[in-house]
Structures are given as structure tokens and as C-alpha cells.
Amino acid sequence: MKETKKPAKTGGLNAEIQSRIGHQLRAMYDDVVRQGVPDRFAELIRKLDTEEANPQLGNAGGKNEGSD
Numbered sequence: 001m002k003e004t005k006k007p008a009k010t011g012g013l014n015a016e017i018q019s020r021i022g023h024q025l026r027a028m029y030d031d032v033v034r035q036g037v038p039d040r041f042a043e044l045i046r047k048l049d050t051e052e053a054n055p056q057l058g059n060a061g062g063k064n065e066g067s068d
Helices: 015-035 039-053
Strands: none
Touching: none
């Protein structure tokens, strides 16, 4: 059986449109990055980092296992 080559894919977005989309996405995400991390998330991250640094604390603040 003879194999036929698929035609080259045509269409898509030209370079100007891709550039405009890129600029718009950067503008949107720059605004999100400038907002920073909310205090409650920063506190949660600090707590998680502390637990990782002190694994002997185990289930700090939680229920004891098997004490239901």
C-alpha cells in the first residue's frame, strides 16, 4: 500500500496576533503577581515549613491517632 503524505497544516495565528495575545496575557498576569500572596496563605506556608523543619512534632495541633 502506498503511503500518502499529509498536507502541511495551514491556518493558525500569524505572528502579529500571537504577539498581541502575549502582551495581553503578560499584562493580566503582571497584575496578579503584583498583588502578592495573601497573609493567610503566607501564614499557612510558614506553618508548613515549620512542620517540615521539625518532623518530630508529627501531628501538631491535630487529633492523636487512634483516640477516637
